[in-house]
Amino acid sequence: MVRAVVCNNIGEPVSVENLSLPPLGPHDVLVRTDAAGVCHTDLSAAKGLTLSQAPIVLGHEGAGTVLEIGKNVTRCKPGDRVIMSWAPQCGVCYHCVRHEAQHCDESWGIRSSRHALRNDGAKVPTMAGLGTFAEMMQVNELSLVAVKSELPAEQLAMIGCGVTTGVGAALWTAEVKPGSTVAVFGCGGVGLSVIQGARIAGAMRIFAVDTLASKRELAMKFGATDAIDPAQGDVAQQLIAATGGRGVDYAFEVVGIPELLLTAFNSLRKHGTAVAVGMPKADATVSIPIVPLFIQEKRLVGSFYGSAQVREHFPLLVQLAERGRLDLASMISKRIGLEDVNAAFDAMKAGEVVRSVVLPNG
Ligand SMILES: [Zn+2]
Ligand SMILES: [Zn+2]
Incomplete structure (x- = not known):
């Protein structure tokens, strides 16, 4: 079982639920979520402003550690640190080969086809094919970028959306x-x-x-x-x-x-x-x-998505942060648990925080 933040009814407070993950497919990766940033798009999705659907596991900005990989996965191995990308980039389609990978032809299909499961077998889609507000995520390997870095996960997480954007x-x-x-x-x-x-x-x-x-x-x-x-x-x-x-x-x-x-x-x-x-x-x-x-x-x-080519640019942003050129630490206002996401949304609406970061595993 995985604890996850679910928006069940648009416009109402979100809740923490126990969900399970489907069997690992050949191109799937099981990731322990080490940190997840609370972004305005999560709030918009929960309020019904944009890209809304319910139910949905919220969260599209995050970083984690690879726990398990499907048999055909080549982009990462267990133990790797990864930054999640909400725009999967295949590297070989029309747009990817033109350095416009933010418009990858595979992206929407992957983003919209992922889900977690309720006890009764009902599917709960995951936001952007990720659902970072959960203890673990099961994602397509195109939805992550492995990085070598000692930076805290809470800093890496923000590279997944707000910082890159x-x-x-x-x-x-x-x-x-x-x-x-x-x-x-x-x-x-x-x-x-x-x-x-x-x-x-x-x-x-x-x-x-x-x-x-x-x-x-x-x-x-x-x-x-x-x-x-x-x-x-x-x-x-x-x-x-x-x-x-x-x-x-x-x-x-x-x-x-x-x-x-x-x-x-x-x-x-x-x-x-x-x-x-x-x-x-x-x-x-x-x-x-x-x-x-x-x-x-x-x-x-x-x-x-900042016109980013994530496989090139996530590692570049990591290096800029490591060398002190990009200040990620000062952007974090609060560290919270999964149960605090409603409060984080309120603080965001009030303009009180830059980023609240969820630490799903403490
Ligand atoms: Zn975002
Ligand atoms: Zn592509």
């Missing part, structure tokens, strides 16, 4: 250039990761935009050079004024609010790039003025 948006989607100006709208866990990515890329100025003073202050510790308070007036005008009337080179929207994406676009200099990183509601749309898009050659791009 944010750092990757700066490094691999936007390819932020040294000396550039960057604005980051929303300074939660992913926003702070964008800020760190921009800092690693050598940005000269990084503007942290957030309604909460505590988050703006925190952002300065992760590499922001300036804070913008939306209560002080139109954010686009503030950013344009702060950059000599020009506008910023890059603006990252990390909340998922359409109006904020428009503000990010309006904050750009000519030929600047706005990046949509935040997860919007499923039916969200935004109107963009076409004249500046065209005449000023502004760019608007989406960033999915």
